[in-house]
Amino acid sequence: MxxxxxxxxxxxxxxxxxxxxxxxxxxxxxxxxRGQPDYLPALQEELIAVIRKYVPIDQDQVQVALENQGTxxxxxxxxxxxxx
Amino acid sequence: xxxxxxxxxxxxGVGKTTSSAAIGTGLALRGHKTxxxxxxxxxxxxxxxxxxxxxxxxxxxxxxxxxxxxxxALIKDKRLxxxxxxxxxxxxxxxxxxxxGVARVIEELKKDFEYIICDSPAGIETGAHLAMYFAxxxxxxxxxxxxxxxxxxxxxxLLASKSQRAEKGEEPIKEHLLLTRYNxxxxxxxxxxxxDDVEEILSIGLLGVIPESQxxxxxxxxxxxxxxxxxxxxxxxxxxxxxxLLGKEVKHRFLEVxxxxxxQRLFGGRE
Ligand SMILES: Nc1ncnc2c1ncn2[C@@H]1O[C@H](COP(=O)(O)OP(=O)(O)OP(=O)(O)O)[C@@H](O)[C@H]1O
Ligand SMILES: [Mg+2]
Numbered sequence: 582m583x584x585x586x587x588x589x590x591x592x593x594x595x596x597x598x599x600x601x602x603x604x605x606x607x608x609x610x611x612x613x614x615r616g617q618p619d620y621l622p623a624l625q626e627e628l629i630a631v632i633r634k635y636v637p638i639d640q641d642q643v644q645v646a647l648e649n650q651g652t653x654x655x656x657x658x659x660x661x662x663x664x665x
Numbered sequence: 666x667x668x669x670x671x672x673x674x675x676x677x678g679v680g681k682t683t684s685s686a687a688i689g690t691g692l693a694l695r696g697h698k699t700x701x702x703x704x705x706x707x708x709x710x711x712x713x714x715x716x717x718x719x720x721x722x723x724x725x726x727x728x729x730x731x732x733x734x735x736x737x738a739l740i741k742d743k744r745l746x747x748x749x750x751x752x753x754x755x756x757x758x759x760x761x762x763x764x765x766g767v768a769r770v771i772e773e774l775k776k777d778f779e780y781i782i783c784d785s786p787a788g789i790e791t792g793a794h795l796a797m798y799f800a801x802x803x804x805x806x807x808x809x810x811x812x813x814x815x816x817x818x819x820x821x822x823l824l825a826s827k828s829q830r831a832e833k834g835e836e837p838i839k840e841h842l843l844l845t846r847y848n849x850x851x852x853x854x855x856x857x858x859x860x861d862d863v864e865e866i867l868s869i870g871l872l873g874v875i876p877e878s879q880x881x882x883x884x885x886x887x888x889x890x891x892x893x894x895x896x897x898x899x900x901x902x903x904x905x906x907x908x909x910l911l912g913k914e915v916k917h918r919f920l921e922v923x924x925x926x927x928x929q930r931l932f933g934g935r936e
Contacts, residue, residue, distance in 0.1 A: 595855035601810050601862045608866055615822045635801045 621645050628658070636662055667775040668871040670782050670910075671800040671838075673824075675816030677787030679808045680845035683881055685784035686714045686902070687892040688804070693748035694892070700739065702770075704732035705786035706762055712752045715742065716888020726754035729766030734775050744893070749778075750851040760791070767795045782802035789823060798829050802839045802910075804872060808846045808847030809858040817842075821867065823909055841872035843906060848877045849922045860920060873906030875899050 614621075625645045630637055644659040672685040682705075689701035700727060703711035712718040717740045723733035728751075735751075742748035751770075754761060759925040774781050785796035797803060803824050807817040824838050825831055831838075844863055851857035860874055880897030884890065892907070898919050905915045 597852070597862065600858055601866070603809055604814050604858075611815075611818065612822070616826060626670050645873050661669050661721060 617647055621647065628660075632660065638663065667778055668780050668802060669771065669775075669796040669800050670780060670802045670804060671785055672782060672795065672804045672806060672843075673785040673797055673820055674787065674806040674813070675789060675793075675820040676808075676813045676848070679806050679813050680843075680875070680881075681787075681806050682710050682714050682784050682808050683814070683885070683891065684804065684843055684845065684875070685782050686711060686890040687900075687903040688907055688910070689780070689782040690715075690742075690745065690748060690890040691892045691904060692780045692782075692910075693742070693745045695907065695911065696747070698747040698777070699749060699780040699782065700749040700774055700778045701782040701784060702751040702774075702790050703784050704762070705784065706792055707755065707758060708786065709753040709755045711750060711784050712740075713888060714885055715750050715890060717742070717750055718888070721732075721752045724752045724754045725770065726761045728770055729762065735770065741900070743847045762791055762795050763797060764798065768799065771799050789819070794827060797824055798827070798907075800824075800828060800838050801830075802841065804841050804843050804910075805867070805869065806843050806845055807863060807867070809844060809848075809859075809860075809863055814858065814863055817867055821869065823874075840869045842867055842869045843872045843875065845875040846877045847874045847919070849920060853922050871917070872909055873902055874917055874920055875902045875906070 589626040604657055610642065628645065629638065629640060629643050638660070646657045646659075648655045648657060657658075670688075672681045672688070674681050686699050688913070689699050692699045699709060701715070703709055703712070704725075706726060708720075710862065712721050723738040725738065727733040728735050728738045732747050738751055740750045740752065742750065771781065783796040783800065786792040805817050805820055807813050823839060824840060828838055830836065842864065844860055847860070848857055852859045860871065864871055877899050878891075878897060878899035880894050880899045881891050884894055891897065891899050892903040902919055905918065908915045
């Protein structure tokens with residue numbers, strides 16, 4: 582990039598760098614859940630519904646992950662309850 | 666040993682068919698017997714880009730369903746002796762493709778061809794899945810734009826888990842990034858993701874960068890793969906990409922804003 586292009590680029594908001602940052606975050610997130618069984622989102626949904634019967638919680642306060650360790654799999658639930 | 670190359674992207678309209686036609690033609694130009702197979706059942710288009718649309722009698726689905734032999738369905742290119750096209754069916758639904766049928770046709774093609782290029786449909790349904798399933802090499806066509814990059818990453822995940830190589834625990838599919846519709850002016854203005862940005866996010870090797878080019882539309886209007894327009898930027902960029910695919914080291918071109926005359930020579934190119 583020449584000095585002229587650089588000066589030109591500086592004047593406007595660099596939307597490409599916003600795009601890059603957003604992509605890095607979403608791609609990292611999606612790679613993390615890659616290979617997870619398809620039923621996990623539905624399971625998470627239903628768990629939230631059950632817990633909400635008793636405690637008001639947000640969508641992101643329940644995390645569900647399946648981890649494979651050798652021959653067995655561990656279903657990990659992480660539920661953050663609101664402050665009392 | 667025949668090599669099966671899938672040209673895939675997840676997102677639609679990014680340049681898979683344009684790239685399949687160009688790369689297949691480029692391989693044939695370099696003396697390799699090549700067939701390009703259209704997996705886009707119901708939305709056949711490779712025939713138009715290759716300029717053989719009026720010579721399609723039988724298609725891929727006819728062969729799968731034993732309604733025609735492979736040699737009846739293969740369409741020989743008018744320009745090159747060692748280049749063939751297998752058209753997709755225009756009428757049938759996507760369910761007409763099945764793994765056993767595709768496997769049989771691919772096995773038969775492997776006996777006769779050095780390169781089998783599979784032009785994948787968009788999406789992640791049956792057609793896209795079967796186009797990548799038997800691949801040895803994947804060319805992931807990506808535009809410098811958020812949804813295309815994200816979808817490409819998704820496709821990389823599928824290549825690594827849902828292909829025959831992955832299921833059999835064989836050596837993984839070789840993945841190449843082909844960045845198309847690149848506009849160096851917009852990159853310089855900070856309006857478009859740069860090659861480096863996309864490479865960094867997807868972290869796979871760069872096969873080539875095809876500039877946004879008027880030559881592509883001109884070529885498709887005439888049914889001539891753009892690589893045959895050797896005066897055009899896109900044609901030359903595809904040509905470089907084919908050389909790289911064959912293992913040559915070629916400097917990337919058309920990455921910088923085109924300047925006229927001396928300045929262009931001073932600032933163009935990238936190691
Ligand atoms: N480098 C380029 N410069 C300009 N236009 C391009 C370029 N590459 C592709 N196009 C245009 O983009 C459009 C889509 O291209 P193409 O049909 O190859 O995409 P595709 O990925 O096969 O689409 P689909 O997902 O529908 O199969 C076409 O109109 C084509 O002419
Ligand atoms: Mg296409």
